[in-house]
Amino acid sequence: MKNISTLVYYDLKRFWILRRIIILSVFFVLAVLLSLLPLTINLPNLKIELNFNTILQSVLSFFIPVFVLMFTGGIISNDIRSYYLRTLLSRPISKEEYLCSKYLFSIINLIITTILFAIIPTLIGLYSYQANVNLNIATSLITYIFYLIEGLLFISISISLSTIVKGYFNIFILAIWIFLESTLINGILSNLVSFSKPLAIFSDFFFPAGFSEAVKLLDTHSILFYESIMWGLASLTFFVSISFYQINKINIDANSD
Amino acid sequence: MIEIENITKTFKKYSKYPIKALNNASCTIGHNKVYGLIGANGAGKTTLIRIILGFEQQDSGTISINHKSNLLIDTKKLIGYQSDLPYISKSVKLIDYLKMNSALAGYNNNDSQIDEYLVKFKLTGSYTKSLAELSKGMRQKAEIVSAFIGQPQIVILDEPTAALDPIATLELREFINSKRNTGITILFSSHHLSEVEHICDNVLLIDSGQIHKEFEMANIEKGALEEEFRKFITEQN
Numbered sequence: 001m002k003n004i005s006t007l008v009y010y011d012l013k014r015f016w017i018l019r020r021i022i023i024l025s026v027f028f029v030l031a032v033l034l035s036l037l038p039l040t041i042n043l044p045n046l047k048i049e050l051n052f053n054t055i056l057q058s059v060l061s062f063f064i065p066v067f068v069l070m071f072t073g074g075i076i077s078n079d080i081r082s083y084y085l086r087t088l089l090s091r092p093i094s095k096e097e098y099l100c101s102k103y104l105f106s107i108i109n110l111i112i113t114t115i116l117f118a119i120i121p122t123l124i125g126l127y128s129y130q131a132n133v134n135l136n137i138a139t140s141l142i143t144y145i146f147y148l149i150e151g152l153l154f155i156s157i158s159i160s161l162s163t164i165v166k167g168y169f170n171i172f173i174l175a176i177w178i179f180l181e182s183t184l185i186n187g188i189l190s191n192l193v194s195f196s197k198p199l200a201i202f203s204d205f206f207f208p209a210g211f212s213e214a215v216k217l218l219d220t221h222s223i224l225f226y227e228s229i230m231w232g233l234a235s236l237t238f239f240v241s242i243s244f245y246q247i248n249k250i251n252i253d254a255n256s257d
Numbered sequence: 258m259i260e261i262e263n264i265t266k267t268f269k270k271y272s273k274y275p276i277k278a279l280n281n282a283s284c285t286i287g288h289n290k291v292y293g294l295i296g297a298n299g300a301g302k303t304t305l306i307r308i309i310l311g312f313e314q315q316d317s318g319t320i321s322i323n324h325k326s327n328l329l330i331d332t333k334k335l336i337g338y339q340s341d342l343p344y345i346s347k348s349v350k351l352i353d354y355l356k357m358n359s360a361l362a363g364y365n366n367n368d369s370q371i372d373e374y375l376v377k378f379k380l381t382g383s384y385t386k387s388l389a390e391l392s393k394g395m396r397q398k399a400e401i402v403s404a405f406i407g408q409p410q411i412v413i414l415d416e417p418t419a420a421l422d423p424i425a426t427l428e429l430r431e432f433i434n435s436k437r438n439t440g441i442t443i444l445f446s447s448h449h450l451s452e453v454e455h456i457c458d459n460v461l462l463i464d465s466g467q468i469h470k471e472f473e474m475a476n477i478e479k480g481a482l483e484e485e486f487r488k489f490i491t492e493q494n
Contacts, residue, residue, distance in 0.1 A: 003361060010349075010357045017348045083342045087403075090310050090338040091361035092330045253312055 003093045007101035012108065015071075028116050035125035052135040053143055055122060060147040061212055063118045064110070065178045068151055071109045072158035073171035075102055076247070081166070085252050095247045099159070106155045110148065119144070143215050150211040153232065154178070156239035163246035210235060258442070259286040259309065259327075259411065264318035266304055266466075278304040279315070280466035286411075286444060291437060293457035294446040295486070301466040302446045303341070306415055309444075310338060322411065334363060337409030339400040341416040345389050351399055352384040355406060362407035374402040377432060378425075393420040401429065405436070412436075413444045418452055430456055454482045462489060 079085040088098060126133050157177065161170035210232025217225040266279040279301045286292050296302050307313040309320055311328045320327040322335060344354070352371070359367040375381050378398045383391055391399065397420040404412050418426045433443060433456055447453050453460055454474065460482065462470040472485060 006357065006360045010353065013353060014346065014348050082346065083340065083344045084346070086312065086340060086342065087344045087358075088361065089312065090333075090336070090340065091358065092333040092363065093361055094330060253307060 003097045004101045008104045011105040031117055031121040032124055035121040036128045038128045049132045052133050053139050056140055056143055059118045059122050064147055064151040067110055067113045068154040069171050071106050072155055076162040077166050080252055099247045110151045146211045146215045153236045156243055160239050160242040163250055258288050260321045262319050265316045277466050282468050284461055284468045288442055289440055290458040291443040291456055293453035293460040295453055296463035300463045302463055306413055335410040337404035337412040339404035339414045339417055343396045343400045347387050347389040349388050350385055358403040359406045364407040378402055411442045415446050450483045
Protein backbone atom coordinates (compact mmCIF):
# COMPACT_ATOMS: atom_id res chain seq x y z
CA MET A 1 0.00 0.00 0.00
CA LYS A 2 2.92 2.32 0.80
CA ASN A 3 4.35 1.86 -2.70
CA ILE A 4 0.95 2.51 -4.29
CA SER A 5 0.47 5.75 -2.34
CA THR A 6 4.01 6.86 -3.23
CA LEU A 7 3.37 6.18 -6.92
CA VAL A 8 0.01 7.97 -6.85
CA TYR A 9 1.54 10.97 -5.07
CA TYR A 10 4.29 11.35 -7.68
CA ASP A 11 1.88 10.68 -10.56
CA LEU A 12 -0.42 13.44 -9.32
CA LYS A 13 2.58 15.74 -8.89
CA ARG A 14 3.69 14.86 -12.43
CA PHE A 15 0.22 15.51 -13.83
CA TRP A 16 -0.88 18.64 -11.94
CA ILE A 17 1.90 20.91 -13.12
CA LEU A 18 1.41 24.67 -13.01
CA ARG A 19 0.57 24.97 -16.73
CA ARG A 20 -2.19 22.38 -16.47
CA ILE A 21 -3.55 23.90 -13.24
CA ILE A 22 -3.75 27.34 -14.92
CA ILE A 23 -5.51 25.96 -18.02
CA LEU A 24 -8.05 24.01 -15.97
CA SER A 25 -8.57 26.97 -13.62
CA VAL A 26 -9.41 29.14 -16.62
CA PHE A 27 -11.93 26.52 -17.78
CA PHE A 28 -13.37 26.31 -14.25
CA VAL A 29 -13.84 30.09 -14.07
CA LEU A 30 -15.43 30.03 -17.54
CA ALA A 31 -17.80 27.24 -16.48
CA VAL A 32 -18.81 29.19 -13.35
CA LEU A 33 -19.32 32.40 -15.35
CA LEU A 34 -21.46 30.57 -17.90
CA SER A 35 -23.48 29.07 -15.06
CA LEU A 36 -24.10 32.57 -13.72
CA LEU A 37 -25.33 33.84 -17.10
CA PRO A 38 -29.06 33.36 -16.33
CA LEU A 39 -28.71 35.89 -13.48
CA THR A 40 -27.60 38.59 -15.89
CA ILE A 41 -30.47 37.97 -18.31
CA ASN A 42 -33.91 39.07 -17.34
CA LEU A 43 -35.59 35.69 -17.50
CA PRO A 44 -39.38 35.43 -17.16
CA ASN A 45 -40.38 33.68 -13.97
CA LEU A 46 -41.72 30.41 -15.35
CA LYS A 47 -42.01 28.83 -11.91
CA ILE A 48 -40.70 25.57 -13.21
CA GLU A 49 -39.46 22.79 -11.01
CA LEU A 50 -36.18 21.12 -11.84
CA ASN A 51 -34.97 17.78 -10.60
CA PHE A 52 -31.29 18.06 -9.69
CA ASN A 53 -30.77 14.32 -10.01
CA THR A 54 -31.98 14.24 -13.64
CA ILE A 55 -29.70 17.17 -14.53
CA LEU A 56 -26.78 15.56 -12.69
CA GLN A 57 -27.27 12.37 -14.72
CA SER A 58 -27.12 14.13 -18.06
CA VAL A 59 -24.14 16.25 -16.99
CA LEU A 60 -22.15 13.27 -15.68
CA SER A 61 -22.99 11.03 -18.63
CA PHE A 62 -21.36 13.65 -20.86
CA PHE A 63 -18.39 14.63 -18.70
CA ILE A 64 -17.23 11.29 -17.32
CA PRO A 65 -16.21 9.70 -20.68
CA VAL A 66 -14.54 12.99 -21.68
CA PHE A 67 -12.50 13.17 -18.47
CA VAL A 68 -11.58 9.50 -18.66
CA LEU A 69 -10.29 10.07 -22.19
CA MET A 70 -8.30 13.06 -20.94
CA PHE A 71 -6.61 11.32 -18.01
CA THR A 72 -6.07 7.81 -19.18
CA GLY A 73 -5.01 8.22 -22.82
CA GLY A 74 -1.68 6.43 -23.17
CA ILE A 75 -1.48 6.04 -19.42
CA ILE A 76 0.63 2.86 -19.59
CA SER A 77 2.06 2.98 -23.11
CA ASN A 78 3.56 6.43 -22.54
CA ASP A 79 5.25 5.22 -19.37
CA ILE A 80 6.82 2.45 -21.41
CA ARG A 81 7.85 4.79 -24.21
CA SER A 82 9.49 7.26 -21.83
CA TYR A 83 11.24 4.46 -19.85
CA TYR A 84 9.37 5.54 -16.71
CA LEU A 85 7.98 2.05 -16.16
CA ARG A 86 11.48 0.61 -16.56
CA THR A 87 12.74 2.96 -13.85
CA LEU A 88 9.90 2.05 -11.53
CA LEU A 89 10.14 -1.69 -11.97
CA SER A 90 13.85 -1.70 -11.21
CA ARG A 91 12.70 -0.67 -7.73
CA PRO A 92 11.04 -3.07 -5.28
CA ILE A 93 7.56 -2.63 -6.65
CA SER A 94 5.40 -5.10 -8.52
CA LYS A 95 3.56 -4.58 -11.79
CA GLU A 96 0.29 -5.05 -9.88
CA GLU A 97 1.15 -2.23 -7.47
CA TYR A 98 1.98 -0.04 -10.44
CA LEU A 99 -1.37 -0.83 -12.07
CA CYS A 100 -3.30 -0.21 -8.84
CA SER A 101 -1.60 3.18 -8.58
CA LYS A 102 -2.80 4.01 -12.10
CA TYR A 103 -6.40 3.15 -11.19
CA LEU A 104 -6.19 5.21 -8.02
CA PHE A 105 -4.60 8.14 -9.85
CA SER A 106 -7.33 8.09 -12.53
CA ILE A 107 -10.21 7.87 -10.07
CA ILE A 108 -8.79 10.72 -7.92
CA ASN A 109 -8.52 12.89 -11.03
CA LEU A 110 -12.03 11.92 -12.05
CA ILE A 111 -13.43 12.94 -8.64
CA ILE A 112 -11.56 16.28 -8.67
CA THR A 113 -12.61 17.21 -12.20
CA THR A 114 -16.24 16.08 -11.96
CA ILE A 115 -16.67 18.13 -8.78
CA LEU A 116 -14.97 21.18 -10.30
CA PHE A 117 -16.38 21.07 -13.81
CA ALA A 118 -19.67 19.22 -13.51
CA ILE A 119 -21.20 19.44 -10.04
CA ILE A 120 -20.21 22.94 -8.89
CA PRO A 121 -21.16 24.69 -12.20
CA THR A 122 -24.45 22.74 -12.26
CA LEU A 123 -25.33 23.85 -8.73
CA ILE A 124 -24.41 27.46 -9.52
CA GLY A 125 -26.37 27.31 -12.78
CA LEU A 126 -29.48 26.03 -11.02
CA TYR A 127 -29.16 28.71 -8.36
CA SER A 128 -28.80 31.45 -10.96
CA TYR A 129 -31.76 30.10 -12.94
CA GLN A 130 -33.85 30.75 -9.84
CA ALA A 131 -35.96 27.70 -10.44
CA ASN A 132 -37.43 25.49 -7.77
CA VAL A 133 -34.88 22.74 -7.45
CA ASN A 134 -35.88 19.36 -6.21
CA LEU A 135 -32.70 18.23 -4.45
CA ASN A 136 -32.39 14.93 -2.65
CA ILE A 137 -28.83 14.70 -1.38
CA ALA A 138 -28.89 10.93 -0.73
CA THR A 139 -30.19 10.11 -4.24
CA SER A 140 -27.74 12.54 -5.83
CA LEU A 141 -24.86 11.00 -3.90
CA ILE A 142 -25.87 7.50 -5.05
CA THR A 143 -26.14 8.80 -8.63
CA TYR A 144 -22.68 10.31 -8.37
CA ILE A 145 -21.18 7.13 -6.95
CA PHE A 146 -22.80 5.00 -9.69
CA TYR A 147 -21.43 7.30 -12.38
CA LEU A 148 -17.99 7.20 -10.75
CA ILE A 149 -18.09 3.38 -10.91
CA GLU A 150 -19.10 3.68 -14.56
CA GLY A 151 -16.08 5.99 -14.92
CA LEU A 152 -13.96 3.28 -13.30
CA LEU A 153 -15.29 0.90 -15.93
CA PHE A 154 -14.19 3.27 -18.72
CA ILE A 155 -10.83 3.65 -16.95
CA SER A 156 -10.38 -0.12 -16.92
CA ILE A 157 -11.17 -0.30 -20.65
CA SER A 158 -8.75 2.54 -21.35
CA ILE A 159 -5.97 1.01 -19.22
CA SER A 160 -6.49 -2.38 -20.87
CA LEU A 161 -6.23 -0.74 -24.28
CA SER A 162 -3.16 1.20 -23.18
CA THR A 163 -1.36 -2.05 -22.37
CA ILE A 164 -2.08 -3.31 -25.88
CA VAL A 165 -1.78 -0.33 -28.24
CA LYS A 166 1.06 2.17 -28.41
CA GLY A 167 0.99 5.87 -27.55
CA TYR A 168 -2.23 7.85 -27.53
CA PHE A 169 -3.93 5.56 -30.04
CA ASN A 170 -5.97 4.05 -27.23
CA ILE A 171 -7.79 7.41 -26.81
CA PHE A 172 -8.98 7.08 -30.38
CA ILE A 173 -10.15 3.49 -29.89
CA LEU A 174 -11.87 4.31 -26.58
CA ALA A 175 -13.58 7.33 -28.16
CA ILE A 176 -14.93 5.11 -30.94
CA TRP A 177 -15.96 2.54 -28.33
CA ILE A 178 -17.97 5.11 -26.37
CA PHE A 179 -19.37 6.60 -29.59
CA LEU A 180 -20.49 3.16 -30.78
CA GLU A 181 -22.15 2.52 -27.46
CA SER A 182 -24.11 5.75 -27.47
CA THR A 183 -25.08 5.72 -31.14
CA LEU A 184 -25.04 2.34 -32.79
CA ILE A 185 -25.79 0.03 -29.87
CA ASN A 186 -28.15 2.22 -27.86
CA GLY A 187 -29.63 3.89 -30.92
CA ILE A 188 -29.85 2.25 -34.30
CA LEU A 189 -29.37 -1.34 -33.17
CA SER A 190 -31.33 -1.10 -29.93
CA ASN A 191 -34.40 -2.83 -31.38
CA LEU A 192 -32.29 -5.54 -32.91
CA VAL A 193 -30.43 -6.03 -29.63
CA SER A 194 -33.66 -6.39 -27.69
CA PHE A 195 -34.83 -9.15 -30.06
CA SER A 196 -31.62 -11.16 -30.08
CA LYS A 197 -30.42 -12.49 -26.74
CA PRO A 198 -26.82 -13.26 -27.82
CA LEU A 199 -26.54 -9.78 -29.32
CA ALA A 200 -28.00 -8.29 -26.13
CA ILE A 201 -25.43 -10.12 -24.01
CA PHE A 202 -22.65 -9.03 -26.38
CA SER A 203 -23.67 -5.39 -26.27
CA ASP A 204 -24.22 -5.36 -22.49
CA PHE A 205 -20.83 -6.90 -21.91
CA PHE A 206 -18.61 -5.10 -24.38
CA PHE A 207 -20.46 -1.78 -24.51
CA PRO A 208 -21.33 -1.56 -20.85
CA ALA A 209 -23.63 1.07 -19.40
CA GLY A 210 -24.84 -1.00 -16.46
CA PHE A 211 -24.30 1.54 -13.72
CA SER A 212 -25.79 4.50 -15.59
CA GLU A 213 -28.77 2.29 -16.55
CA ALA A 214 -29.17 1.32 -12.89
CA VAL A 215 -29.28 4.99 -11.85
CA LYS A 216 -32.24 5.56 -14.17
CA LEU A 217 -34.03 2.68 -12.47
CA LEU A 218 -33.05 3.77 -8.96
CA ASP A 219 -36.56 4.61 -7.79
CA THR A 220 -38.20 1.59 -9.37
CA HIS A 221 -36.52 -1.11 -7.23
CA SER A 222 -37.30 -3.44 -10.10
CA ILE A 223 -35.36 -6.55 -11.01
CA LEU A 224 -33.93 -4.59 -13.97
CA PHE A 225 -32.13 -2.30 -11.50
CA TYR A 226 -30.22 -5.21 -9.98
CA GLU A 227 -29.70 -6.78 -13.42
CA SER A 228 -28.08 -3.58 -14.68
CA ILE A 229 -25.76 -3.45 -11.67
CA MET A 230 -24.78 -7.08 -12.25
CA TRP A 231 -23.99 -6.35 -15.92
CA GLY A 232 -21.91 -3.37 -14.87
CA LEU A 233 -20.01 -5.41 -12.28
CA ALA A 234 -19.46 -8.26 -14.77
CA SER A 235 -17.98 -5.87 -17.33
CA LEU A 236 -15.89 -4.11 -14.68
CA THR A 237 -14.45 -7.43 -13.49
CA PHE A 238 -13.78 -8.47 -17.08
CA PHE A 239 -11.86 -5.36 -18.10
CA VAL A 240 -9.98 -5.03 -14.78
CA SER A 241 -8.91 -8.67 -15.18
CA ILE A 242 -7.73 -7.99 -18.72
CA SER A 243 -5.64 -5.05 -17.54
CA PHE A 244 -3.98 -7.15 -14.79
CA TYR A 245 -3.38 -10.01 -17.22
CA GLN A 246 -1.92 -7.68 -19.84
CA ILE A 247 0.38 -5.80 -17.45
CA ASN A 248 2.07 -9.08 -16.60
CA LYS A 249 2.60 -9.87 -20.28
CA ILE A 250 3.81 -6.45 -21.25
CA ASN A 251 7.33 -5.93 -22.60
CA ILE A 252 8.64 -2.95 -20.65
CA ASP A 253 11.68 -2.69 -22.90
CA ALA A 254 9.61 -2.44 -26.06
CA ASN A 255 11.48 0.65 -27.22
CA SER A 256 15.00 -0.41 -26.50
CA ASP A 257 17.25 -2.38 -28.79
CA MET B 258 26.19 -12.33 -4.31
CA ILE B 259 24.59 -12.98 -7.69
CA GLU B 260 24.58 -16.58 -8.93
CA ILE B 261 23.81 -16.99 -12.60
CA GLU B 262 23.34 -20.57 -13.76
CA ASN B 263 22.87 -21.74 -17.34
CA ILE B 264 20.78 -18.81 -18.48
CA THR B 265 19.40 -19.15 -21.98
CA LYS B 266 17.34 -16.56 -23.76
CA THR B 267 16.21 -16.59 -27.37
CA PHE B 268 14.36 -13.72 -29.01
CA LYS B 269 12.08 -14.15 -32.05
CA LYS B 270 11.97 -17.86 -31.31
CA TYR B 271 9.55 -18.75 -34.05
CA SER B 272 10.95 -16.52 -36.76
CA LYS B 273 13.23 -17.66 -39.57
CA TYR B 274 16.23 -16.17 -37.78
CA PRO B 275 15.89 -16.60 -34.02
CA ILE B 276 18.33 -14.55 -31.92
CA LYS B 277 20.06 -16.47 -29.17
CA ALA B 278 20.98 -13.60 -26.87
CA LEU B 279 22.18 -15.82 -24.01
CA ASN B 280 23.38 -19.37 -24.36
CA ASN B 281 23.95 -21.22 -21.08
CA ALA B 282 25.53 -18.20 -19.47
CA SER B 283 26.87 -18.94 -15.99
CA CYS B 284 28.91 -16.99 -13.48
CA THR B 285 29.06 -15.94 -9.85
CA ILE B 286 29.36 -12.31 -8.86
CA GLY B 287 30.86 -12.23 -5.38
CA HIS B 288 30.41 -9.89 -2.42
CA ASN B 289 32.04 -6.55 -1.94
CA LYS B 290 33.71 -6.31 -5.34
CA VAL B 291 33.39 -4.33 -8.55
CA TYR B 292 32.68 -6.55 -11.52
CA GLY B 293 33.04 -5.41 -15.09
CA LEU B 294 30.95 -6.85 -17.87
CA ILE B 295 32.54 -6.40 -21.28
CA GLY B 296 31.68 -7.67 -24.71
CA ALA B 297 30.93 -6.57 -28.23
CA ASN B 298 27.59 -5.10 -29.30
CA GLY B 299 24.95 -7.82 -29.21
CA ALA B 300 27.11 -10.06 -27.02
CA GLY B 301 24.33 -10.33 -24.43
CA LYS B 302 25.38 -7.80 -21.76
CA THR B 303 22.12 -5.86 -21.68
CA THR B 304 19.97 -8.99 -21.91
CA LEU B 305 21.80 -10.45 -18.92
CA ILE B 306 21.22 -7.25 -16.93
CA ARG B 307 17.55 -7.18 -17.95
CA ILE B 308 17.13 -10.77 -16.78
CA ILE B 309 18.87 -10.09 -13.46
CA LEU B 310 16.47 -7.16 -12.92
CA GLY B 311 13.44 -9.23 -13.91
CA PHE B 312 12.60 -7.12 -16.99
CA GLU B 313 12.92 -10.22 -19.14
CA GLN B 314 12.15 -13.83 -18.29
CA GLN B 315 14.84 -16.35 -19.24
CA ASP B 316 13.91 -19.47 -21.23
CA SER B 317 15.90 -21.66 -18.87
CA GLY B 318 18.37 -21.39 -16.02
CA THR B 319 18.24 -19.68 -12.66
CA ILE B 320 19.39 -16.46 -11.09
CA SER B 321 19.64 -15.99 -7.37
CA ILE B 322 20.67 -13.00 -5.35
CA ASN B 323 21.90 -13.81 -1.87
CA HIS B 324 20.43 -17.29 -2.38
CA LYS B 325 16.93 -15.96 -3.17
CA SER B 326 15.14 -15.61 -6.49
CA ASN B 327 15.90 -12.36 -8.29
CA LEU B 328 12.17 -11.88 -8.96
CA LEU B 329 11.16 -11.49 -5.31
CA ILE B 330 10.31 -7.98 -4.15
CA ASP B 331 12.51 -8.51 -1.08
CA THR B 332 15.43 -9.28 -3.38
CA LYS B 333 14.77 -6.19 -5.48
CA LYS B 334 15.18 -4.10 -2.32
CA LEU B 335 18.86 -5.04 -2.40
CA ILE B 336 19.43 -3.73 -5.93
CA GLY B 337 20.16 -0.27 -7.27
CA TYR B 338 20.09 0.19 -11.03
CA GLN B 339 21.35 2.88 -13.36
CA SER B 340 19.60 2.59 -16.68
CA ASP B 341 21.35 3.25 -19.95
CA LEU B 342 18.01 4.69 -21.14
CA PRO B 343 17.18 7.50 -18.70
CA TYR B 344 13.63 8.69 -18.06
CA ILE B 345 13.09 12.12 -19.61
CA SER B 346 10.18 14.29 -18.52
CA LYS B 347 9.26 17.94 -18.74
CA SER B 348 7.08 17.72 -15.66
CA VAL B 349 9.37 15.93 -13.21
CA LYS B 350 12.02 17.87 -11.35
CA LEU B 351 15.35 16.24 -10.61
CA ILE B 352 14.81 16.53 -6.85
CA ASP B 353 11.38 14.89 -7.08
CA TYR B 354 12.79 12.11 -9.23
CA LEU B 355 15.47 11.35 -6.65
CA LYS B 356 13.00 11.58 -3.76
CA MET B 357 10.63 9.21 -5.57
CA ASN B 358 13.42 6.71 -6.18
CA SER B 359 14.41 6.96 -2.56
CA ALA B 360 10.84 6.45 -1.34
CA LEU B 361 10.37 3.45 -3.62
CA ALA B 362 13.63 1.99 -2.35
CA GLY B 363 12.07 2.23 1.11
CA TYR B 364 13.80 5.40 2.28
CA ASN B 365 11.41 8.25 2.88
CA ASN B 366 12.82 11.51 4.23
CA ASN B 367 16.24 10.68 2.86
CA ASP B 368 17.11 14.31 2.17
CA SER B 369 20.57 14.21 3.75
CA GLN B 370 21.76 11.38 1.49
CA ILE B 371 20.19 13.01 -1.57
CA ASP B 372 21.91 16.32 -0.71
CA GLU B 373 25.22 14.54 -0.21
CA TYR B 374 25.01 12.90 -3.65
CA LEU B 375 23.83 16.11 -5.33
CA VAL B 376 26.95 17.84 -4.01
CA LYS B 377 29.21 14.93 -4.89
CA PHE B 378 27.94 14.76 -8.49
CA LYS B 379 27.76 18.55 -8.88
CA LEU B 380 24.04 18.57 -9.48
CA THR B 381 23.11 21.16 -6.84
CA GLY B 382 22.61 23.86 -9.48
CA SER B 383 20.11 21.73 -11.36
CA TYR B 384 18.00 20.11 -8.66
CA THR B 385 14.91 22.21 -9.41
CA LYS B 386 15.22 21.71 -13.16
CA SER B 387 13.01 19.23 -14.96
CA LEU B 388 14.64 16.05 -16.24
CA ALA B 389 14.11 17.24 -19.81
CA GLU B 390 16.08 20.42 -19.09
CA LEU B 391 19.15 18.50 -17.95
CA SER B 392 22.02 17.81 -20.31
CA LYS B 393 22.69 14.22 -21.36
CA GLY B 394 25.59 13.95 -18.93
CA MET B 395 23.58 15.37 -16.04
CA ARG B 396 20.76 12.94 -16.76
CA GLN B 397 23.25 10.12 -16.60
CA LYS B 398 24.56 11.44 -13.29
CA ALA B 399 20.98 11.58 -11.99
CA GLU B 400 20.53 7.93 -12.94
CA ILE B 401 23.78 7.00 -11.18
CA VAL B 402 22.70 8.88 -8.05
CA SER B 403 19.31 7.14 -8.06
CA ALA B 404 21.06 3.76 -8.30
CA PHE B 405 23.04 4.43 -5.13
CA ILE B 406 20.17 5.98 -3.19
CA GLY B 407 19.07 4.09 -0.09
CA GLN B 408 21.35 1.30 0.97
CA PRO B 409 21.59 -1.09 -1.97
CA GLN B 410 23.83 -4.11 -1.56
CA ILE B 411 24.15 -4.64 -5.29
CA VAL B 412 24.39 -1.80 -7.81
CA ILE B 413 24.10 -2.44 -11.53
CA LEU B 414 25.54 0.29 -13.74
CA ASP B 415 24.72 -0.02 -17.43
CA GLU B 416 27.16 2.04 -19.51
CA PRO B 417 27.50 4.64 -16.72
CA THR B 418 30.18 6.72 -18.44
CA ALA B 419 28.64 6.79 -21.92
CA ALA B 420 27.59 10.44 -21.64
CA LEU B 421 30.01 11.67 -18.98
CA ASP B 422 32.84 14.11 -19.64
CA PRO B 423 36.39 13.09 -18.62
CA ILE B 424 36.23 14.95 -15.29
CA ALA B 425 32.88 13.40 -14.37
CA THR B 426 34.27 9.99 -15.38
CA LEU B 427 37.19 10.44 -12.99
CA GLU B 428 34.82 11.56 -10.24
CA LEU B 429 32.64 8.51 -10.82
CA ARG B 430 35.75 6.34 -10.58
CA GLU B 431 36.59 7.92 -7.21
CA PHE B 432 33.01 7.54 -6.05
CA ILE B 433 32.98 3.83 -6.94
CA ASN B 434 36.30 3.39 -5.15
CA SER B 435 34.83 5.01 -2.06
CA LYS B 436 31.87 2.61 -2.22
CA ARG B 437 34.09 -0.43 -2.77
CA ASN B 438 34.82 -0.91 0.91
CA THR B 439 31.29 -0.36 2.16
CA GLY B 440 30.07 -3.86 1.33
CA ILE B 441 28.43 -2.98 -1.99
CA THR B 442 28.80 -5.25 -5.01
CA ILE B 443 28.89 -3.34 -8.27
CA LEU B 444 28.25 -4.78 -11.72
CA PHE B 445 29.62 -2.37 -14.29
CA SER B 446 28.78 -2.83 -17.95
CA SER B 447 30.91 -0.88 -20.39
CA HIS B 448 32.45 -0.76 -23.85
CA HIS B 449 35.50 1.11 -22.56
CA LEU B 450 38.19 -1.36 -21.63
CA SER B 451 40.46 1.21 -19.99
CA GLU B 452 37.67 2.30 -17.67
CA VAL B 453 36.80 -1.25 -16.72
CA GLU B 454 40.48 -1.88 -16.08
CA HIS B 455 40.74 1.12 -13.77
CA ILE B 456 37.56 0.50 -11.81
CA CYS B 457 36.95 -3.23 -11.60
CA ASP B 458 38.32 -6.01 -9.40
CA ASN B 459 37.07 -8.72 -11.75
CA VAL B 460 36.03 -8.62 -15.38
CA LEU B 461 33.58 -10.95 -17.10
CA LEU B 462 33.96 -11.31 -20.84
CA ILE B 463 30.72 -12.10 -22.58
CA ASP B 464 30.47 -13.16 -26.19
CA SER B 465 27.72 -14.85 -28.24
CA GLY B 466 25.58 -15.14 -25.12
CA GLN B 467 28.18 -16.97 -23.07
CA ILE B 468 30.50 -15.81 -20.33
CA HIS B 469 33.80 -16.99 -21.75
CA LYS B 470 36.34 -15.69 -19.30
CA GLU B 471 36.70 -14.08 -15.92
CA PHE B 472 39.77 -11.96 -15.35
CA GLU B 473 41.00 -11.08 -11.91
CA MET B 474 42.50 -7.67 -12.35
CA ALA B 475 44.99 -8.23 -9.53
CA ASN B 476 46.60 -10.91 -11.69
CA ILE B 477 46.74 -8.81 -14.84
CA GLU B 478 49.25 -6.10 -15.60
CA LYS B 479 48.02 -2.59 -16.26
CA GLY B 480 46.97 -2.24 -19.88
CA ALA B 481 46.95 -5.99 -20.46
CA LEU B 482 43.16 -6.33 -20.51
CA GLU B 483 43.00 -4.83 -23.99
CA GLU B 484 45.63 -7.32 -25.15
CA GLU B 485 43.70 -10.21 -23.58
CA PHE B 486 40.50 -9.01 -25.25
CA ARG B 487 42.26 -8.71 -28.60
CA LYS B 488 43.67 -12.24 -28.19
CA PHE B 489 40.21 -13.58 -27.44
CA ILE B 490 38.68 -11.91 -30.50
CA THR B 491 41.46 -13.34 -32.73
CA GLU B 492 40.87 -16.83 -31.29
CA GLN B 493 37.14 -16.55 -31.95
CA ASN B 494 37.67 -15.52 -35.53
